Amino acid sequence: MPPLPKAELHLHIEGTLEPELAFDLAARNGVALPYTGTEDLRKAYLFTDLQSFFDLYYELMAVLRTAEDFTELADAYLARAAAQGVRHAEIFFDPQAHTARGVPIGTVVEGLAHALDRADERHGVSTQLIMCFLRDRSADSAMATLDAAKPYLHHISGVGLDSAEAGNPPAKFREVYAAAESLGLRKVAHAGAEGPPAYIREALDILGVERVDHGLRAMEDPELVQRLVRERVPLTVCPLSNVRLRAVDTLEDHPLRAMMDAGLLVTVNSDDPAYFGGYVGDTFHAVREALGLDREQMRQLARNSFEASFLDHDEPRRRRYLDAVDTYEFGGS
Ligand code: ADE
Ligand code: ZN
Numbered sequence: 001m002p003p004l005p006k007a008e009l010h011l012h013i014e015g016t017l018e019p020e021l022a023f024d025l026a027a028r029n030g031v032a033l034p035y036t037g038t039e040d041l042r043k044a045y046l047f048t049d050l051q052s053f054f055d056l057y058y059e060l061m062a063v064l065r066t067a068e069d070f071t072e073l074a075d076a077y078l079a080r081a082a083a084q085g086v087r088h089a090e091i092f093f094d095p096q097a098h099t100a101r102g103v104p105i106g107t108v109v110e111g112l113a114h115a116l117d118r119a120d121e122r123h124g125v126s127t128q129l130i131m132c133f134l135r136d137r138s139a140d141s142a143m144a145t146l147d148a149a150k151p152y153l154h155h156i157s158g159v160g161l162d163s164a165e166a167g168n169p170p171a172k173f174r175e176v177y178a179a180a181e182s183l184g185l186r187k188v189a190h191a192g193a194e195g196p197p198a199y200i201r202e203a204l205d206i207l208g209v210e211r212v213d214h215g216l217r218a219m220e221d222p223e224l225v226q227r228l229v230r231e232r233v234p235l236t237v238c239p240l241s242n243v244r245l246r247a248v249d250t251l252e253d254h255p256l257r258a259m260m261d262a263g264l265l266v267t268v269n270s271d272d273p274a275y276f277g278g279y280v281g282d283t284f285h286a287v288r289e290a291l292g293l294d295r296e297q298m299r300q301l302a303r304n305s306f307e308a309s310f311l312d313h314d315e316p317r318r319r320r321y322l323d324a325v326d327t328y329e330f331g332g333s
Helices: 019-029 038-043 050-065 065-081 093-101 107-115 119-123 139-148 150-155 170-182 197-203 215-222 222-230 239-244 256-261 279-293 296-306 316-326
Strands: 007-012 084-091 128-133 159-163 186-191 211-214 234-237 265-268
Touching: 007 065, 007 150, 007 211, 007 234, 007 265, 007 279, 007 296, 019 038, 019 050, 019 093, 019 256, 038 316, 050 093, 065 084, 065 119, 084 159, 084 316, 093 107, 093 139, 107 119, 107 150, 107 159, 119 128, 128 139, 139 150, 150 239, 150 316, 159 170, 159 296, 170 186, 197 215, 197 222, 197 239, 197 279, 215 222, 215 234, 234 256, 239 279, 256 265, 256 279, 256 296, 265 279, 279 296, 296 316
Parallel strands: 007 084, 084 128, 128 159, 159 186, 186 211, 211 234, 234 265
Antiparallel strands: none
16 A cells, blocks of 8 residues: 655754764764764654754754765655655755855755755655754844855745744744745744744744744634634644654644644644654654544645645646545555
């Protein structure tokens, strides 16, 4: 039985760095990692909060140095994602995390683009690239990053906002998002994972985002939920990430089902699959089990993923993907 076709819309490419590849790249690039091996490194994956995740996430990036490294990273993700039914992926990357280490933005973008440009042919996956700004850095740094990306915008569909949310409201990036819009870029932002519902409103009203990444805490604000339903704003939810970063206690406590029942356009994604215990197919499986979702709810999640994507309404492949979801036959289990 082939896996349910789906799009992945919330995936940090740096978060797909598996311990094995990290050690391979460390050896190739002469980078010393403070772990004795992959087993030892895996022990560091028990996070207590968002900061403990970031500490490891940024530390391991030190192994990514050349365009080939980024190509290999992206190609490994695309192969895994395709095997789990991903037909379309909109992929985040964090240029500032690399430029701060002396890796030029062109190396990052061209390395990733080399894998993405071949993804359709090699893996049967269509792709787009979304450049994220690190919200715990300054708005000036984000603007300089947008400026540095200008020669590479033919590879980039949109901008996003990630890293430590609390204390770094969307409004801080008002000018950067206005500049991105004037360059014809699409706009998304992480909001409402750690930050309050007010950050979701700001992302919509001040940044003009088309999709909200996470958006979990919208559930604390019924009026906001009504608005998100009315305006059909997609929320890219990442249940395994929410458990591992302690936004919810267990998967059984996750509000995904309540969000669907409220009529929200929710999608299910993996966020940082190497760190949070599963790729998107694993995540679909886990939420189905934990929340007791039925087949039609799983189909709805898959449908939502294509509906919420940046694929144009008149793109034939959008229709093809949706047809593949509608005609998908679930196996016996
Ligand atoms: N960057 C990578 N993963 C992230 C997450 N889970 N939240 C915020 N920023 C991130
Ligand atoms: Zn994320």
